[in-house]
Amino acid sequence: MSPARGATLAEWQHDLFLMASFTAAELSSTRKTAPVNSTSIFVRFFEWLGDLSVFCAQLLRAVFLPPYEFREFARQFDELGSKSLPLVALAGAATGVVLSLETHDSLVSFGAKSLLPELLVLSIGKESGPIITALIVSGRVAAGIGAELGAMKVTEQIDAMEASAVDPYKFLVATRVLACFLMMPLLTLASDFCGILFGWIATTLTDPISLHLFINNGFKEVEFSDFLPATFKTVFFGLIIGVVSCFQGMRAHGGTEGVERAATSSVVLSSLFIILADVMLVRIIQVLFP
């Protein structure tokens, strides 16, 4: 690594750390009017991280040790997965249309119109599809989980569950995190499919091309290593959505304001962490699948 690059990375890490600590401190704050200084931000940020670590340890225990809540998992998979499908498909279709419209004229002016299908397929499959799906799901699912668990927490429903000798980490958390984890690649495939299909429709409306030829051209140079890692990296996005939203929901307090804070912070933090994770995952994929 060159010194210049090292310095940039260090600066980036510093900025990222400050941003994350500020966000976490703000979102975990219980006293809105309390004076905020850098020490308290850092203390609160590390408290938040500590709580998150304990939460993750509880989650791992709940996931791997029996008994398992299969029925609730199936319900959550349906609730979080199938009900996100129309939204994800719509977002994927819109992405395909926009990409087609935006790149068509540029490629025509460079005399590279025949590259449009391949560009569209690679662009959607490698990045647009996964990240847009993750952000859409983050908006819909993370807010839902954060608000639902937050409301259950502040109305003592989670305490009631524990008092009934039912482990809320197994019933509420593990089922939701696993559903998010496993549904993301499936939703991403659906989004990719809609993006490519509607990309072709937008292309053929301006410059007619058969679907068969579009697919042939689009996938001519594409290999599994282009699609699979990019699709499967979304399990990490699902993990982020599930863990962050359940964590924020489970630590909600303070009535309706606490529920609102849990829902908002679930979306903000999971979206932020998805984008940051994407930066690292893209680089890792580039190294592992050159």
Added chain:
Amino acid sequence: MTASTDTTVHASNELRKEAPQPDAPPIQVKNLHKSFGEQRVLKGIDLELARGETVSILGRSGTGKSVLLKLIIGLQHPDAGSIRIHGREVTGQPRGQLNEIRKSVGFLFQNAALYDALTVQQNVAFPLERQRGLSEAERSQRVRELLTNVGMEKHLDKLPGQISGGMQKRVGLARALALSPDVMLFDEPTAGLDPITASEIDALILKMQKEANLTSIVVTHDLPSARTISNRLALLRDGEILIEGSFQDLQASKDEFVVEFLNRDS
């Protein structure tokens, strides 16, 4: 904070393997301390209940009455002290062991804390689905029995949001009794209810206590209710039990706080 070695929060491995002792008191609390930050809520509570006994905990708001119940069932952790249910230590237990103890304890929350996404019968069935090897038919029969006992058999498919506060308390009571506990904890069972509904809840609690010979702790501000359903009352002040005894014992007290408390509530 002074805690003797035998009341340490972290139970030893020997304690973790304890089995229920039939002759031990159903509830035994010793030298219980709990603080939230700088605020010391409980300062050495001692309480022991005999089988079938009902004790009401009285006191001003914010004196740690509900905290005491949550400590007893392991929803919160004490700073020091010992809590035993049928001789089994609650504090410092791993979750699995704690859940075994919790099966013998029912808890009625202040606002019933019904699962608002589940119907009345699903709420009552929830603990049964996970804790017992009952068939679907047996479970359904048990749920109906429980709801009939509290007079809610005609509202099986309603959501908690569609029934009144008094009805929610009834369903909460049915759910708390689902696992056939022999210890019950009531957190303000009549709070927010009109006098007639409160009397009905009292009658229901008395009926359940007689039928199942329950040992109960009732946290309440409702003195008439406490008189009706309790064998003994304990008045909490500044994190300590100021006075403990029958209602007559409390009435006979010359303590200014006790006199003021009873006169305000009577």
